[in-house]
Amino acid sequence: MIRTFRPALFTVLAVLFALAAPVHAADRYPNRPIRIIISFPAGGSTDVLARQLADTMGRDLGQTVIVDNRPGGGFNIAAETAAKAAPDGYTVFMALDATFTLNPLIYSPLPYDPDRDFVPISLVGFESNSIVASGKSPFKTFREMIAYAKANPGKVTYGTSALLAELVGAELTRVTGTDMVHVQYRGSPDMLQALLSGDINISITGILPYATYVPSGKLYALASTGTKRVLLMPAAPTVVELGYPTVEFRNWFALFAPAGTPSPIVATLRAEVTKALSDPDLRKHLLAADLEPSAGTPAQIGELIKRDRSHWAQIIKSTGIKLVGE
Numbered sequence: 001m002i003r004t005f006r007p008a009l010f011t012v013l014a015v016l017f018a019l020a021a022p023v024h025a026a027d028r029y030p031n032r033p034i035r036i037i038i039s040f041p042a043g044g045s046t047d048v049l050a051r052q053l054a055d056t057m058g059r060d061l062g063q064t065v066i067v068d069n070r071p072g073g074g075f076n077i078a079a080e081t082a083a084k085a086a087p088d089g090y091t092v093f094m095a096l097d098a099t100f101t102l103n104p105l106i107y108s109p110l111p112y113d114p115d116r117d118f119v120p121i122s123l124v125g126f127e128s129n130s131i132v133a134s135g136k137s138p139f140k141t142f143r144e145m146i147a148y149a150k151a152n153p154g155k156v157t158y159g160t161s162a163l164l165a166e167l168v169g170a171e172l173t174r175v176t177g178t179d180m181v182h183v184q185y186r187g188s189p190d191m192l193q194a195l196l197s198g199d200i201n202i203s204i205t206g207i208l209p210y211a212t213y214v215p216s217g218k219l220y221a222l223a224s225t226g227t228k229r230v231l232l233m234p235a236a237p238t239v240v241e242l243g244y245p246t247v248e249f250r251n252w253f254a255l256f257a258p259a260g261t262p263s264p265i266v267a268t269l270r271a272e273v274t275k276a277l278s279d280p281d282l283r284k285h286l287l288a289a290d291l292e293p294s295a296g297t298p299a300q301i302g303e304l305i306k307r308d309r310s311h312w313a314q315i316i317k318s319t320g321i322k323l324v325g326e
Helices: 002-027 045-061 073-083 142-151 163-176 188-197 263-277 280-288 298-319
Strands: 034-038 065-069 091-096 118-134 157-160 181-184 202-206 219-224 250-258 291-296
Touching: 034 045, 034 073, 045 065, 045 091, 045 118, 045 263, 045 280, 045 291, 073 091, 073 250, 091 118, 118 163, 118 188, 118 263, 118 298, 142 163, 142 219, 157 163, 157 188, 163 181, 163 202, 163 298, 188 202, 250 263, 250 298, 263 280, 263 291, 280 291
Parallel strands: 034 065, 034 091, 157 181, 157 202
Antiparallel strands: 091 250, 118 202, 118 219, 118 250, 118 291
C-alpha cells in the first residue's frame, strides 16, 4: 500500500503546485501596465517629469508605465479621473500642489475630496518659477522694474497663465506698493510671444522655455520665486534675497494613489519612486530642466499641503483677488 500510495501522492502534489503557480503569478504586483495620470498636456515640463519617471520606474518594475494626459478644468479633470480609478495600484496620480492646496479654496464643490479620496505615495520634486521681463521693457533688473512701476502707475503689465502665478503677481503688487496691470493668458505659448514682442512687460511663469531667451537679451531674468537660485538663471536673485519672502513659492509634485489602495502596494510604489529619483541619469535630465528631484514621505506631503493651503488662503485674503465664481 505504501509503495503504491507515495507515487500517487507525489503526482497529486505536482498537479496542485502546477495549478497554484499561475495564481501566484497573477497575484504578483505589478503584472500589467501602470498608468500615471497627470493634469497637463504633452510636451510641458510636468509631462517631461512624468515620462522620465515612468520610464525609469518601468525599467525597474519590469512593467510598462504609461502617462495619461488629462489637462483642463483647473486640474480637476485629472484629479476626478484618478479619484474614481480602481484602488489596485495600476492607476496613480502625479499631482501639482495646487490640486490639494489651492483648489479647495476656490472651487465649490470639488469633483473630488482632496483629503479623503487619495493616499499619498511619495513626493517627487520641486520646480521654481521666474519673473522675466521683455527685452523691450524699460528695465533690466527687478529693482529697476519696481522703481519704474512706482514712477509710472498703471503702465507696467504682467502676464500669467496659471492661477498660482496670478496670486504671486497680486502679492508682489501689494508688497511693493505698485500699481501693475495683470493680463491673463490661456496658455504659456501665447504669453511667451506677447512677452517677446513687448506687448507685456513681464511674466510670472515657469523657467522653461523662458530661460533659453535670456542669453540673447530677448528676455531679462529679474528673479526666481524659489528658496535658492535656479540653475538656468543663476544671475537672477530670489525674491527672498530681494526682501519679499511672501512672494516666494515653488511648485511641488507628488504621487498619489486612490484611497483604498492596499498598503503593501503603496509601499512598493514608494520604494520604486525613491529608487528612480536616485538614478543618476534621471536626476541629470530633471536638473537640466530645472526640476529638483526630491522623494519624500506621506507625512512630509501632508505638512506641505497644510502649510501651502494656509499660505494661499492668507494671500487671497490680503490681496482681495477675485477668484472662481466670485
